Amino acid sequence: MFDGFRTERISLANGLTIQARIGGDGPPxxxxxxxxxxxACWHKVAPLLVAAGFSVVATDLRGYGASDKPASRSHHATYSKRAMAADQVEVMRRLGHDRFFLAGHDRGGRVAHRLALDHPDAVRKVAVLDIAPTAAMYARTDRAFATGYYHWFFLIQPAPLPERLIAADPDFFLRSKLMAWGRSAADVFADEAVEEYLTSFRDPACISASCEDYRAAATIDLRHDADDANRRIEAPLLALWGAKGFVGQHFDVEKLWRERARQVSGMGLPGGHFLPEEAPKETADALLAFFAGDDRQDA
Structure with a gap:
């Protein structure tokens, strides 16, 4: 995976280290x-962006992959999207990128949402993949949502309940998520990528951190969103969703993002939740069309 990319571990001022895969030349x-x-989820998309003339940085969020997994505090601020977004801005600045294009899938999309609000001068354009705004999804909770997204309510239970249950068989839990949320054949997930996901998820610190990510989403992140209820993302925003996935079938994704950003476009793509792996060419094509134009000339 990621032929031609280099891997760097980038030390931040807060003491954390974030792992990044870096490749290509051009606008970041x-x-x-x-x-x-x-x-690793971007291993099919990132080379297509590089081939089109972009410099790509694909990072592991704090708490995931090979990035550091700090212990959390009772108020969950350690895994607030504000803190996670600040990590990413510093990573890009240390790589020499003060402004950049941004795309986030799933939790990464929620970090991207917060990053675009907190650091508007850093974001040229932002794409969010297969999510609606967190507060809007919680506000529309019904039986279908609670069933399809039960993990939102399971992972936020007080520690160590979800941590211990997941740790009993992390491989089974992770594979069940991949199969439940995807709408394509199992072989869309490359063996090397799945092994990386499994290796990370076998680490109790990753399990704990990922639970804290969701606990933050249900507490401090909602407070931050409420504080910013009258603010809009200034950068152009592209919303992509899986045409066969839960989010696209149960939420008016583009409409909900229009309540959070000033310039919004959107479309459904083939497959389910895991767009970078289920529909990599369509995802790359949509991102390239969105990022293209005058913005590339002075990036």
């Missing part, structure tokens, strides 16, 4: 992954 693009994955 930051790619953020989702749960329960790592930057």
């Amino acid at each position: 693009v930051l790619l953020l992954h989702g749960y329960p994955q790592s930057s």
Whole structure:
């Protein structure tokens, strides 16, 4: 995976180290992954962006993959999307990128949402993949949502309940998530990528961190969103969703993002939740069309 890319571990001022896969030359693009994955999820998309003339940085979020997994505090601020977004801005600045294009899938999309709000001068354009805004999804909870997204309510239970249950068989839990949320054949997930997800998820620190990510989403992140209820993302935003996935079938994704951003476009792509792996060419084509134009000339 990631032929021609280099891997760097980038030390931040807060003491954490974030792992990044870096490749290509040209305008910078930051790619953020989702749960329960790592930057490996972009292994089919990243080379296509590089081939089109972009410099790509695909990172492991704090708590995931090979990035550091700090212990959390009772208020969950350690895994707030604000803290996770600040990590990513510093990573890009240390790589020499003060402004960049941004794409986030799943949890990475929620970090991208917060990053675009907190650091508007850093974001040229932002794409969010297969999510609607967190607060809007919680506000529309019904039986279908609670059933399809039961993990939102399971992972936020007080420690160590979900941690211990997942740790009893992390491979089974992770594979069940991949199969339940995808709408394509199992072989869309490369063996090397799945092994990376499994290796990370076998680490109790990763399990704990990922639970804290969701606990933050249900507490401090909602407070931050409420504080910013009257603010809009200034950068152009592209919303992509899986045409066969739960989010696209149960939420008016583009409409909900229009309540959070000033310039919004959107479309459904083939497959389910895991767009970078289920529909890599369509995802790359959509991102390239979105990022292209005058913005590339002065990136």
